Amino acid sequence: MSRSVGVAVLGAGRMGADHVRRIDRVTPGARVVAVADPDAERARSATAGIDDVVVHTDPLGALDAPGVDAVLVASPDEAHEEAVLAAFARGLPVLCEKPLATGAEAALRVVAAEERLGRRLLRLGFMRRSDSEYLRLREVLRSGRLGRPLMVHCVHRNVSSPPGFTSQMLVSSSVAHEIDAARWLLGEEVVAVTALRPRPSGFAPAGLADPQFVLFETEGGVLVDVEVFVNSGFGYQVRCEAVCERGAVRIGAEPGPVVESAAGAVREVPQDFLPRFADAYDREVRSWVADVRAGRTTGASAWDGYTAALVAEAGVRAGRTGSRVTLTPPERPALYAPRE
Template identity: 60%
Template sequence: MTYQHAPLGVAVIGTGRMGSDHVRRIDEVISGARVAAVVDIDGDRAKAVADRIEGCTAHTDPAAAMASSEVDAVLIASPGPAHEAALLEAFARGLPVLCEKPLTPDAESALRVVEAEARLGRRLVQVGFMRRYDAEYRQLKELLDGGGIGRTLMLHCTHRNVATPPGFTGPMMINDSVVHEIDVTRWLLGQEITAVQVLRPAPTAAAPAGLSDPQLVLFETAGGAVVDVEIFVNCGFGYQVRCEAVGERGTARIGEAHGLSVDAAGRWGGAIAQDFVERFRDAYDREVQAWVDATRRGETTGPSAWDGYAAAAVCAAGVRAQDTGGRTPVLLAERPELYR
């Protein structure tokens, strides 16, 4: 162990659903860290959170929180449009950041973050693609990297949610949901995505008016792999994330049913998770723990700002592909040396 002994003082920016869950996680679950400051544009809300934690201060301005001598690192969980400014402020102070996805709301701003970090010459950002910390995805990654099923030719992905909240739009199916499969594809295959296409079946009656749900999203990658993603955000019956990798010598699947199985009333089977918190709780814990541990060692690991930018660029192509129904190329900036 080369950890510093004192716990890492974290400023959590944003105390909405994700932010307050991260506050709880750092306070109760994560070893070696403490919530030193919370930030929300709603100052009362920030104060209510801070008051429950000994030694935690409340702020409405991220920069003020980062200026505190108690703050060693920053966790950004505010709405996407606020990310860029907070990231640049953290860069200015040399503070490590765990930034919830998306890195920023669009590819242009994400590229600015990438370029700013590249100019620093060292990584400070870990992006919140938490599936990379899920036990099953890690098993799959390890299998693929070890050559267990040969070169990967295709991925078949399924991503289902019970229902959408009010205001959920078609582009959000790409930007908020499929973005996970975008990162998983890039991470599992180690290849950039080069083109996107979207097929739209006749929508389910359960879809809100105007939302074409489900959709079949198709990726091509730089290495010639083809990926299909069923995104179905009003499937009604559960939260399901599955992935099958088809290799030259075999296939591997994760996300199938497991755990408690019941035989009763003429049926066998079990319960399906109802949301991502239930399915990925451990992944979130591992993600934040990994970030705390790396930060205390003085390192930055995990999904990088480049990963955040690349996801944003593919999302942009995906949203265009939803409109055209045709194949849409993805154009990436040159990858800075820092991320190679």
């Protein structure tokens, strides 16, 4: 493709608006041509200052707008499946924020639809695969110089949970990132999950089991533990340490910038995911646009989204029952091999 890629962005909330800005300002070879959101005023606000962009309240209207070559889905989770299938029906490449769909059964429908096409059109937005620290961690592990990985320790903390956030969502929404990261870093599937719930924080909303401790076992015998705490009250932190036979490698432990004033020196902690992963999102969208221009699809796939949903559902069952839940990894379709 010699001209700029015309992108329709579905969803103009915080994530969608940030992607509109990203495509317009920091992504060479792409332009926003349509934005859809049920709140037309919010969509107009997200596109302020951008020429030749149309606003729709109906996602399908945005997909059919003139000049649309590709679709970025940043709408609420429950709208992802319909939007992706509509893009497939039009032969449009898609970058979809995670999750792929609301559960493994729905995600499998997306996989089946893409298999019928006979080619990959979807890249799933597991942005940690585009983060410079995670990329370096994977490089170290894949080099073999530290020996085989034995354990991976993960921390995932948020300042506070949004309204309506449930105990199950600590795993299905938050820990979903660690599920994909572990599979990607280790090149192994998860075969068992245990989820433990300590006494809840006094700052967690009533009825929310927060924090939680989730333990994954991989087919090769690696243990991956995740502390997820979505009402930490102080900042957004994502950390990962891989312990190998001959050493360990850690990311995310570096403190934030130091602010000096008459009151003293204070280290700042990011308050949400956007500043922490801003560079990863930029890198991800630029890579996706380059793929669209080249007529290919790379990155996390619909199959990765389906597998993450399967593991997350097992984690939710483990947390509910207090028992270890085993999984049999499904056979990977030829369309999604080899794994990236």
